[in-house]
Amino acid sequence: MDNYQQQDLVIRNGHIVTMDAEGRRFQSADISIDKGVITGIGAALAVKGEVEIDAKGNAVLPGLINCHTHETLLRGLTEDLPLMRWLDEICFPKDRAFQAEHQRAAALMAQLELIRGGTTTFIDIFRYPDEAAAVAEVSGLRAIFSPQLIDEPAGAGETLESTVAFIEKWNHRVPGRIFTWFGPHAPYSCKKETFLKIVELAEFYDVGIHTHLAESYNEVEQFIAQYGMTSTNFLEELGVLSPRLLVAHGVHLNAQEIQLLARRDVAVAYNPTSNMKLASGVAPIPELIEAGVRVGLGTDSNLSNNNLDLFEEMRVGATLQKLWRKDAQALPCEQMLRMATSDAAACLGLQDKVGSLEVGKSADIIIVDLHAPHMWPVLPEPSSNIIEQLVYSASAGDVLTTIVDGEILMRDREFYTLDEDEIENVVHEAALHLIHVSGLESLRNGRKG
Ligand SMILES: [Zn+2]
Incomplete structure (x- = not known):
């Protein structure tokens, strides 16, 4: 019997990148985990693991957030449309025909992809949250579900009643891992009374609120024409900013709105690929950070990205701002990596x-x-370039192992909680069915070469 502590x-x-406040890094070091919690970080820890993983000098970092x-199903179906046309012609008809079985397939696909790409926590704003949360219960991912509530057009989203029922059911079902929020789609698609x-109710249940804000220029113009103020000021009047x-998004925010968001301590999700693809614009991220706003990185859905790869998002998010400015x-x-880890956690209240x-x-x-050659050279401390390599050179496919709450969800690219082959079949069957019932087949058939 040795006296090594069992973990x-x-x-x-x-090669450990902690992303803690001091930015500590360790070369050739160990991490011990017990009962889902980190118990030690350092060189040659005198502990014994029930399971031991040799990281072989690879990067070990916090799971991405x-x-x-949105856990959507019809990736790559109809591309290259402007935001409002894309919403009206594709998203809303599809969303009206959307059924629980489609959401189950979408959530299985999304969560498999998230695990594959090293994302350990995500916030989903979409339909049938019961289905998506049930998938998360099995996948092992940490997740926040904010059912996408839409008043206008009717039937395209969740309702206040369905949201409250979901929160009642799931708020404490998987404590600390599955969370429930409110998800009013946007100031232009939800009524004042709903907000x-x-x-x-958010105060009553002590949960968060997730919404879209100032995404496209047209939307902002139309909103001001209709309400006589910006959507940010509209939310301020209703007491939503907190x-x-x-x-x-927050793409089209003026200086007054940025200050207001900072004063109310509202968090912002930066979705650079989606903003580029839908030609929405470039969000004033450096200004938001400068004003003290919490900013995290998001991929938006697989319809507007088209992947859920936060490594790619870090690279695109940085290079877009460099070019634009x-x-x-x-x-x-380093800031980009914080936006996908520690700062992102703060945006979700999980810091x-x-x-x-x-x-x-x-x-x-x-x-x-x-x-892997595209990650070389890997330089030793103290001149380590590991953060540079993670942000500018890595992609989702480089992730070997994904762990949440100490539970292994993927090890050496092998999934432990979800069945990839089964999910592939479920996704293809559900996608064909959804295309059929939402009438998008004719749209595809009528599509010009
Ligand atoms: Zn979105």
Whole structure:
């Protein structure tokens, strides 16, 4: 008998990037995990794991956090349309025909992809949250579900009643791992009264609110024409702006709105690929950060991205700002990695639990392969270039292992909680069915070469 302390899991020989407040990094070090929590980080930990993973000098970092996505099914179906036409012609007809079985397939696909790409926490704003949450219960991912509530057009989203029923059912069902929020789609698609009720109920249940804000120029113009004020000021009047609120996009915010969001401590999700693809614009991210706003990174849905790869999102998010501002120093790589880890955790109110590797925090950890030519050279401390390589050179396919709450969801690219082959069949059957019932077949058939 040795006197090494027994732990559930030990990861050995990793190039550890903690993303803690001091930005500590360790070369060839270990992490011990017990009962889902990180118990030690350091060189040659004197512990014994029930399971031991040799990281082989690969990068070990906090699992990535996706601050805005919709678990949608019809990726790559109809492309290259402007936002409002895309919403009216594709999204809303499809969403009206959308059924629970479609959501189950979409959630299986999305969560398999998230695990594959090293995302350990995500917030989903979409339909049939019961189905999506049931998938998360099995997948092992940490998730927030904010049922997408739409008043106009009717039938395209969830309702206040269905949202409250979902929150009642799921709020405490998987404590600390599955969370329920409110998800009013946008100021232009939800009624004033709905927002007022949501503010009250969010406080009652002590949950967050997720919505879209100032995504496209047309939307902003139309909103001002109709309401005589910006959507940010509209939400302020209704009392929606608070630390509970996470807004997606914020592309077209003026200086007054940025200050207002900062004053109310509203968090913003930056979705650069979606903003580029839908020609929405470039969000004023450096200005928001400068004003003190919490900013996290999101992929948006697989319809407007088209993947859920937060590595790609970090690279695109940085390079877009550099190009747009003609400033190669805009959004440096360390900031991008924070936006996908520690800052993202703060956007979701989970900063005490996840977002960095620290003793006492939940063991949401990923291992990224550094033994690949596109990641070389990997330089030793103290001149390590590991963050540069993770942000500018890596992609989802480089993730080897994904762990949430100390539970292995994928190891050496093998899934532990979900069945990839089964999901592939489920997704294709459900997608064909949804295309058929939403009448999008004719749209595809009528499509010009
Ligand atoms: Zn969105």
